[in-house]
Amino acid sequence: MASCHIVKGKTASFDVDPQRGFTPLCPDELPVAGGDEIAPELNQQAQFARLRLVSKDCHPAAAPWVANSPAEILQPVAGDYPNLDVKWPPHCVIGTEGNRLIPGLPDEDDYDLVIEKGSDPLMHPYGACFHDLVEDKSTGAIEWLRREGIETVIVGGLATDYCVKTTALQLLRAGFRVVLNRAACRCVAAETSVQALDELRAAGVEIIASSCELAD
Numbered sequence: 327m328a329s330c331h332i333v334k335g336k337t338a339s340f341d342v343d344p345q346r347g348f349t350p351l352c353p354d355e356l357p358v359a360g361g362d363e364i365a366p367e368l369n370q371q372a373q374f375a376r377l378r379l380v381s382k383d384c385h386p387a388a389a390p391w392v393a394n395s396p397a398e399i400l401q402p403v404a405g406d407y408p409n410l411d412v413k414w415p416p417h418c419v420i421g422t423e424g425n426r427l428i429p430g431l432p433d434e435d436d437y438d439l440v441i442e443k444g445s446d447p448l449m450h451p452y453g454a455c456f457h458d459l460v461e462d463k464s465t466g467a468i469e470w471l472r473r474e475g476i477e478t479v480i481v482g483g484l485a486t487d488y489c490v491k492t493t494a495l496q497l498l499r500a501g502f503r504v505v506l507n508r509a510a511c512r513c514v515a516a517e518t519s520v521q522a523l524d525e526l527r528a529a530g531v532e533i534i535a536s537s538c539e540l541a542d
């Protein structure tokens with residue numbers, strides 16, 4: 327079973343957007359089925375890592391990407407906004423319940439690094455490594471991991487088909503070995519999740535079913 331060998335001293339565990347706004351705890355935001363169940367797997371994968379980081383969507387309440395009705399969700403944002411693509415329901419708004427980490431995770435203070443993204447109303451990034459869709463403005467995650475001598479990043483979080491996928495690809499392009507823990511992820515939709523996993527596998531991300539496959 328244990329087939330994915332990890333050198334703990336050179337490994338980081340990345341909790342991507344594990345926030346209540348992406349779970350049934352906040353049904354009016356962007357609830358992902360089972361999103362509130364991933365904390366034990368995220369905690370387990372972190373046992374194999376020397377450093378643990380978390381990213382958070384920290385959105386304003388109003389922005390051009392906010393869908394004002396269910397019909398607008400996933401419709402393109404009209405206008406000249408290079409760092410916006412489609413509309414989403416309001417989610418993970420700063421200062422609200424949806425912005426908080428899901429139950430069962432460490433306090434934010436206990437992570438080695440907390441990355442906040444998405445606070446500019448004109449930017450709705452998915453990946454946690456850049457503030458913008460065009461990937462010009464680093465959040466500092468890649469530079470911090472490099473400075474720490476990290477070579478492998480184990481990734482989980484919400485959601486597989488958007489923020490987890492994009493973060494994994496950004497890390498891979500930056501030269502890290504990336505391991506995606508499926509049991510520590512949940513997806514917005516089954517179809518886009520299958521596509522995401524195919525794309526990640528083809529790009530070179532190692533996909534494991536659960537942390538049971540990790541070994542020292």
Ligand code: VGL
Pocket residue numbers: 343348356383414452484485486487488489490
């Ligand atoms: C996400 C859709 C919109 C995610 C964020 O965290 O995967 N998905 N905003």
